[in-house]
Amino acid sequence: MKDIRAKLRLPIGSTLLNDDSGTTHSVLLPLEKFGGMVFPYSPNIQVQHQSNYGEYDLSHTNYTSNYFMNSRPPEIAIDGMLTAQTDTEARYMLAVIHFFRIVTKMRTGFNDPNRGVPPPVLRFSAYGDLVFSNIPVVVRSFSHNFQNDVDYVDVFTSSSSTETSQDFVNKMPSAMNIFVSLAVQPTPSKIRSEFTLSKFSSGELVKKGYI
Numbered sequence: 001m002k003d004i005r006a007k008l009r010l011p012i013g014s015t016l017l018n019d020d021s022g023t024t025h026s027v028l029l030p031l032e033k034f035g036g037m038v039f040p041y042s043p044n045i046q047v048q049h050q051s052n053y054g055e056y057d058l059s060h061t062n063y064t065s066n067y068f069m070n071s072r073p074p075e076i077a078i079d080g081m082l083t084a085q086t087d088t089e090a091r092y093m094l095a096v097i098h099f100f101r102i103v104t105k106m107r108t109g110f111n112d113p114n115r116g117v118p119p120p121v122l123r124f125s126a127y128g129d130l131v132f133s134n135i136p137v138v139v140r141s142f143s144h145n146f147q148n149d150v151d152y153v154d155v156f157t158s159s160s161s162t163e164t165s166q167d168f169v170n171k172m173p174s175a176m177n178i179f180v181s182l183a184v185q186p187t188p189s190k191i192r193s194e195f196t197l198s199k200f201s202s203g204e205l206v207k208k209g210y211i
Helices: 025-033 087-103 190-193 197-202
Strands: 005-011 037-038 044-047 050-056 065-071 074-084 120-128 131-143 152-157 169-171 176-183
Touching: 005 131, 025 087, 037 074, 037 087, 037 120, 074 087, 074 131, 087 131, 087 152, 087 169
Parallel strands: none
Antiparallel strands: 005 037, 005 120, 044 074, 050 065, 074 176, 120 131, 131 176, 152 169
């Protein structure tokens, strides 16, 4: 059965989770099988579609006339929950936080051979082909809260993929809300070559990531 949970995936072939040798960083191992992150509980998702209109300034009239300017792809606001009731869940929570720290940063520094590369364009999917399907997005903002009214659990991780040592000592809350703002980032050349309103109306383009 197709997995229609809400998820954010890295581009195919991305090495963002890997170290210089191509091995997935230990702290990010819980995300390896997804190629990104999956919301374990159904999140709140808010989307607002917008068309921009200008106004004709007509003299001696009680009503203005509007003219169409453009349509903006919506921003997608997600309010999700993570829990840490087991060690596996706690490691996943830590990995998700670290994942969003990474995808909101560019490559920079004299020692980075890929310096100058911006944060990646992710793919957002949720709830099926005609809802949110493989939408190209960038993360505009990410926030999370560490509440003071929940229990905290110990999480130990290693700096190596073998996890034979405990280099990182952490505490994760038993429950946490995360808030993600996504901006749709289509490819201009694909829009010019693929888009027709008829194909969009039929759902053919919605399945390909248009919204």
